[in-house]
Every structure is written in C-alpha cells, then in structure tokens.
Amino acid sequence: MKVLFIEDDMIESMKLQRAISKFQYKHTIIEAKNGEEALEILKGGDLPDIIFLDLNMPRMSGIEFLTILKSDDRLKYLPTVILTTSENRADLLECFRIGIAGYIIKPLKYEDYESKIKKVFDYWEISELIKA
Template identity: 40%
Template sequence: MDDKQTSLLLIDDDEVDVMTVKRAFKKNNITNPLYVATNGIEALAMLRGNEMPKLLLGQRRLLLLDLNMPRMGGIEFLRELRADPELRALPVIVLTTSNEDKDKVEAYDLNVAGYIIKPVTFTKFVEAIGTLNKYWALSELP
C-alpha cells in the first residue's frame, strides 16, 4: 500500500452533499478510502473505536467537516476533538455552506487546516475537491 494513502472521514448529515462529495471524488479519480459519519458523535465513536472499528488506526487520516449538523455540530465536534489527547492532532478541513465570520474564526481558533465554502455549482465543487486532493497529497499529515 502506498505510504501516502490517506483515509478520509467525511462528517456531514446531508445525504445529497455526501453523494456530491462522492461524485466529485470520482470525477477527480480520487480513490482514497472514504468513510462517512452523519454527526460529530458518530465521528468521535468511529475515531475512538467505541462503537465501530477504529478508523484505520496508524494510517494517515484527514477529516472533512460540515458545521451544520444535528446532535453535535461541527464546532462542538472540533472542541471535543481538540480536547482528546489521542485525536487532537488530526487535520480537519471544514467543508460547509456557512459563510459566517463567527464560524470561520471559531474554526481557525480550533486549528482547522482549512475552511472551504461548498461551491454552488457541481463544476466548481469538483474543482475545489481536486485542489483539496492536491493539498492533502502534498501535505505531511500525522
């Protein structure tokens, strides 16, 4: 297996957005393993291995996080993640519709690696995911 292989965890409750991400991955020929959690609680359970197998422990991981979700939203998830000694170093890129300055400031205060506003058109979304793919392929992730 390629030692640069990165497993991705998409944390998003919107089924249409999840399908759009999957379609954009396919358009960009991105074959990285993609896991989906529908809220922050489910994502933490996956990462900690509480309810499901631990998400590929020991491999490079990158989290794609929506902010607007039920049960545990993105900012609350980031607070929990950064408070966990085993998970705090995981890189997170916010992928959201929120263009609120408050959300951007809070996200960056919680050490996100990037903040991307979901483009409206599919073509622009595919371009954004392609750029993101280049970024994580070049990045030194923990």
Template identity: 55%
Template sequence: MNKQLDILLIEDNFLEIMKMKRTLSLLELNHTLSEAKDAEIALEILKGSKRYPDLILLDLNMPKISGIEFLDILKKSEDFRHIPTVILTTSDNKSDLEECYKLGISGYILKPLKYEDYVKKMDAVLTYWSTNELKKY
C-alpha cells in the first residue's frame, strides 16, 4: 500500500503550483502539499517544522536564491540533507543536471509541455516515493 507523503513544492510560478494541485487531484492522491514561492520561504518552513517533508520538489529557476543555491544549502545542513529532493524544471542544461547530481539530488525531471505527459511523470515520481521506505524525522 502506498503511503501518504508530505511534499514541499518550491516553485515561484503560480500556474505550476496549480498544475501540481490539479495533478494530485486528478490522480486521486491524498498527499499533503506545502508550497514555498522561493527558497527563503522554503528554508523558513523547514526550520520551523516539527516534522520534515518526505519529499521536496524543487524548481531551479527562482528569484532571490536559485534552486542550485538552495540545494547546496540543503545538502550541507545536517538537519535537512536526508530529505529526498527531486528537481522539477524546464532546464535541460547539462551543467545544471551535473551540478544537481553532484550536490546530491534524488532525481531530475524535465517539465513536459503537454499536461498529459506531466501527469504521467508526476504519477511515476510520486508512486515511487510513496512506496519507498522513508525515514521519518
């Protein structure tokens, strides 16, 4: 049986946030979704949490602190480095991909143009993480 996930979506684009919510509803998934419109807000959420998210979905192209900068902060933190982090981005830049894996991401997903393809990708990602054994903090 698949577990309910606590997901932190770090995304500055309102339409992308709505797309994720719509996808969770369409797939009839009861995961809890928290949103942060930038990396600073995400860090505040993490620092103020009594329980960390099971999964972080992170956009790379964000204001203030970029996704890669946030990832570097996250993975250097003793408290947060264990949180599986999947990049969800439009960037197919090879150097971004390599840098993210060097920093310790759990996956790198390119946002497809077609909504149907997005749903398929998110279904696969969320199914995997909801069946994976996660350490609760």
C-alpha cells in the first residue's frame, strides 16, 4: 500500500516508520510536512491508497486540507484517516462531516500507537476500495 503521511513532527514520522517496519506487508510512505506540500504531491498524479493526516499543522490545518481534498472530484474518494492528539469533539465531528475514513487519537505509549496503526493497516489491506 502507498500511504501519504501528512505530519509536521519529525518524531511522529519516525514513530510511524518504526511501527510499519514490523508489519508483515511492506508499505511505501510518502511524507508531507503540511497540507500545502501534500496537495502538491497529490497534483503530481500518482495517488496514494490512503492518507494519514495530522490536524495541527502550520500553514494549513488538517481540516482546511480535508475541505480542499473532499471538494476535488479526483481526490475526494481517497480514504483519509486522522492521526492526531486532538480530543476536541468539535474537531472529530467536523472531520466526519467532511468525509474522513477514521479518527485516531495518538496514544502516549508506543505499544498502543503501534497496535492502533496495525489495526488501520490491516483493515485497509483488505478493503475493496484499495483494490479498485
């Protein structure tokens, strides 16, 4: 699976890379530091299978990015999973209203993080949308 990981924190990027290195299947991670950079990557043409998106980023918030993504006829079906520290219920509801595929709060313990990430990958590996 090809994953677009939109995250401005280098430690979070390293954490995701470490987690997926332990998975049975190999995945390609494309990283963007903010929503603007991610949109440029998506305009390049070769689309990811799934997007992991942080909400709290410089330049363009995750919600602003989502709004642009979901209003684009070519990009709106890309499954987007929020991976954030925000436990704000308003953020959660707004993201689902816009059209996300999931909302994961980053746990403090690495083992819990790895477990949550694995579950998301396991689900999307068998999803018919990814296969289409």
